[in-house]
Amino acid sequence: MKNFPVFVFPVSLEFYLNARHTYKQLLTVYNPYEFSVNFKVLCTSPNKFTVIDPEGVIAPQSCIDIIVRYTQPSASHCNTTDKFRITMYDRNTQQALGKRDIPTKLIDGEPSNTNPESLGDNFHPLASRSTPQKQTEEHPKVICNHPSHRDNPPVNVVAVAVSICCIAALLLPTQPEATVNSQLPEWLHIGSNLKLVFSFVLGLVSMLVLRP
Structure with a gap:
């Protein structure tokens, strides 16, 4: 297998047991190269998930969206990490060019709506080094006397x-x-x-x- 990097977003998937809208998510696979590639999606737990169009072709410098559905969410599956593997192949030789593993997890509960900016360290606004009065002095208004405004x-x-x-x-x-x-x-x-x-x-x- 060659060592071509495979670009996928997001790099991980999180499903929430009590939030049905999270049971369906998207994986975007990018092909930044100058040639078309084949791709194929594998999974460590195929009985839990369904993937629409798990294989296909990506045109040069293009991307595709892969729809992933969690079909059997249950409390027994919570906090268990599964993986999707996305592999790219050369269209002519079918040789594997590269692969990328996407970890997935079913979390008990609902996604938090906490503002990310409020998490972690406390951030505060910075004070300006110059007061508005100084800014006014440094940037005075200039009146331009255009020749067309003068007396004829x-x-x-x-x-x-x-x-x-x-x-x-x-x-x-x-x-x-x-x-x-x-x-x-x-x-x-x-x-x-x-x-x-x-x-x-x-x-x-x-x-x-x-x-x-």
Whole structure:
């Protein structure tokens, strides 16, 4: 037999004579390996127990639940330890890979409802090293002044003036338009290349003024 560890939870079973709900319990068997395995359940006292699906296959990295029922609880069986043995086998060679024994016991009475935290040593809450006042001083509140909360900067007067000049220049007549019927002097007629320059400058100034 190889020495593969067999993972089962819980590691022991306890049945209580006066608590019928404990007559049925679950054993979870895990297969953490990268290959499927066969399993088989044996018992030292098969006349006391029934096991649903006592053998089968566990897929890789999976688990199964085995239902165990105590069928013949009696006072004469109390405080007697029985065992279940769960063995894993290689699916191809049927060679045993490992085994795990699960002790079981029938206890006279009912399960205790005592809070486990109240058992054993007495535990007490720990006092904090710092008082709430000190904690407040160590972690003061910080008010963040985000730039978006500040007053908006004043509009650039120079940029607005340049924009107005560019717009006015673009409204002037374009050479070589006829100036006979024009009421404006000839020197106010500008060329198309110059108007392209004014348009470019107006676009840059507009981006500067209108950006958030």
